[in-house]
Amino acid sequence: xxxxxxxxxxxxxxxxxxxxxxxxxxxxxxxxxxxxxxxxxxxxxxxxxxxxxxxxxxxxxxxxxxxxxxxxxxxxxxxxxxxxxxxxxxxxxxxxxxxxx
Numbered sequence: 001x002x003x004x005x006x007x008x009x010x011x012x013x014x015x016x017x018x019x020x021x022x023x024x025x026x027x028x029x030x031x032x033x034x035x036x037x038x039x040x041x042x043x044x045x046x047x048x049x050x051x052x053x054x055x056x057x058x059x060x061x062x063x064x065x066x067x068x069x070x071x072x073x074x075x076x077x078x079x080x081x082x083x084x085x086x087x088x089x090x091x092x093x094x095x096x097x098x099x100x101x
Contacts, residue, residue: 030074037081038065044088044101052095058084 068077092098
């Protein structure tokens with residue numbers, strides 16, 4: 001285990017690195033998950049909007065998720081895209097002819 005010097009910004013109780021220090025492996029995993037969810041939601045909407053045009057209202061929230069991804073705010077991006085997918089799941093219940101998510 002790596003030890004870090006005690007500073008005002010460290011997190012000794014958690015035994016982790018100083019606050020604000022990015023953990024590359026965690027960031028990469030979140031980046032990949034966010035990218036996959038964004039692509040999936042985009043492709044699903046691309047197929048579903050011609051059938052149910054009302055779903056076009058989900059494009060703006062998905063664009064916000066993409067913008068968060070672009071500025072490397074992966075946790076916020078994941079939250080945003082998860083909200084979009086939850087809403088799309090509800091739409092599937094209302095329109096059972098939509099493709100599976």
